[in-house]
Amino acid sequence: MKSEAIVEYGAPLQSVESDLPTPEGAQVLLKVTHCGVCHSDVHLHDGHFDMGGGNKLDVRGGRKLPFTLGHEIEGEVIAVGPDAEGVAVGDQRVAYPWIGCGDCPTCRRGEEHLCNKPQNLGIQVAGGYSTHALVPHPRYLLDYAGVTKGLAATYMCSGLTAYSAMKKLGDISPEERVAVVGLGGVGMMGLQFAKTLFDAAPIGADVDENKLQAAMGSGAHAVYNPKDDDAIKKVLADTNGGVPAAVDFVGSESSLQFASSIVRKGGQVIVVGLFGGGFSMPIPMFPMRAISIGGSYVGSLQETIDMMELVKAGEIDPIPVEERPLNQATKSLDDLRTGGVMGRVVLKP
Numbered sequence: 488m489k490s491e492a493i494v495e496y497g498a499p500l501q502s503v504e505s506d507l508p509t510p511e512g513a514q515v516l517l518k519v520t521h522c523g524v525c526h527s528d529v530h531l532h533d534g535h536f537d538m539g540g541g542n543k544l545d546v547r548g549g550r551k552l553p554f555t556l557g558h559e560i561e562g563e564v565i566a567v568g569p570d571a572e573g574v575a576v577g578d579q580r581v582a583y584p585w586i587g588c589g590d591c592p593t594c595r596r597g598e599e600h601l602c603n604k605p606q607n608l609g610i611q612v613a614g615g616y617s618t619h620a621l622v623p624h625p626r627y628l629l630d631y632a633g634v635t636k637g638l639a640a641t642y643m644c645s646g647l648t649a650y651s652a653m654k655k656l657g658d659i660s661p662e663e664r665v666a667v668v669g670l671g672g673v674g675m676m677g678l679q680f681a682k683t684l685f686d687a688a689p690i691g692a693d694v695d696e697n698k699l700q701a702a703m704g705s706g707a708h709a710v711y712n713p714k715d716d717d718a719i720k721k722v723l724a725d726t727n728g729g730v731p732a733a734v735d736f737v738g739s740e741s742s743l744q745f746a747s748s749i750v751r752k753g754g755q756v757i758v759v760g761l762f763g764g765g766f767s768m769p770i771p772m773f774p775m776r777a778i779s780i781g782g783s784y785v786g787s788l789q790e791t792i793d794m795m796e797l798v799k800a801g802e803i804d805p806i807p808v809e810e811r812p813l814n815q816a817t818k819s820l821d822d823l824r825t826g827g828v829m830g831r832v833v834l835k836p
C-alpha cells in the first residue's frame with residue numbers, strides 16, 4: 488500500500504510504501520476511494536495548535552513517524568477478519584474515525600469520541616491519506632447509499648462536527664434564528680444542518696465576501712461581515728437583540744468575540760473551530776447576560792448514524808467538494824493553511 492505520510496512535522500508529506508495488512512479479529516481492510524482533508528490535519532501536520540499568547544499545544548506525542556493522516560475515510564471493503572460480522576467484501580462504506588479504548592466509562596456511555604485513550608483513525612492510528620486503511624471493527628463502518636461519492640467521506644468529520652454542534656443548541660423557537668460564524672467547509676455544513684434541524688434559516692458570518700455569497704446561495708437568511716464596523720449592531724438590530732445561539736466554526740479570538748457579542752441574553756455560544764488564540768470576557772457578563780459558552784468536539788457514533796439517516800434521505804444539500812489525486816495531499820494542506828479552499832478537498836488515491 489502507498490501512503491502520503493508525515494516523516495517530519497511541518498515538512499512536506501512523503502510517499503511511503505508498506506505491506507498491505509491482513510485484518511485480524513474483527514478488523515476490516517478498506518481500499519480507500521476518497522479521503523477528506525480537514526483543517527485539523529494542518530495542525531497535526533504542524534505538530535501543534537496555537538493556544539494564544541504565543542503558547543502552543545504540542546500534539547506530536549504518541550505518534551510514530553512516518554504517520555498517515557486522514558480521518559474522513561470512504562472506501563470499499565476488500566478483506567475482513569475472521570470475527571468481522573455484518574460486512575462483506577465489496578461493500579462501500581464510510582468509516583467513523585473517533586474511536587476510543589472501548590473500555591472506560593466514557594466509551595461505555597457512547598462517547599468514544601471523548602475517550603482519554605483515543606484510537607482515532609488518522610490521528611493516533613494510520614488514516615486515509617493512503618490507498619488502504621484498517622478499521623478495527625465493522626460497527627464503525629456506515630452505509631452511505633445514495634450519497635455522492637467523495638462527499639460522503641466529508642460527513643465523518645466536518646459533517647459530524649457541524650451536526651453535533653447544532654444538536655447541542657437544543658430546541659430553537661421558530662421565531663428565532665441561530666448564527667453560523669465562519670463559512671468554510673464545516674460552517675457550510677453547519678448551515679445545512681441548521682436549515683434542516685431548525686424551523687428558520689440561520690444567519691451567517693464570515694470575513695470573506697465570496698463565502699458570504701456562497702452562504703446566501705445555500706439558503707442563509709442573511710449574512711454579515713464581522714470586518715464591517717457596525718456588523719454586531721446590525722445583527723442585534725435585525726434579530727431583536729441577538730440570536731439565541733451562535734456556533735463559532737472558526738475558533739479565533741475575533742470570531743469568538745463576534746459570536747459572543749451577537750447572542751441575546753440567555754443565549755449560547757458553541758465553539759467548534761480550532762483556529763486558536765485566547766479569549767477573555769469580564770466575568771460579570773456571564774451572569775448579567777446569562778450566556779453560556781461551551782465547546783463541541785466531533786460527535787458520537789450514534790450521532791453519526793442519526794446524521795447519515797438525514798443525509799441519505801437527501802435532507803442536506805451537498806457542500807462543494809474538490810477531488811484531487813493523493814499526491815496533492817501536501818499542497819492541499821498548504822492551501823487550507825492559507826485559507827484558499829472553498830468547501831472540502833477530497834483526496835482520491
Ligand SMILES: [Zn+2]
Nearest residue numbers: 525527644645
Ligand atoms: Zn477533521
Ligand SMILES: [Zn+2]
Nearest residue numbers: 588591594602
Ligand atoms: Zn475509552
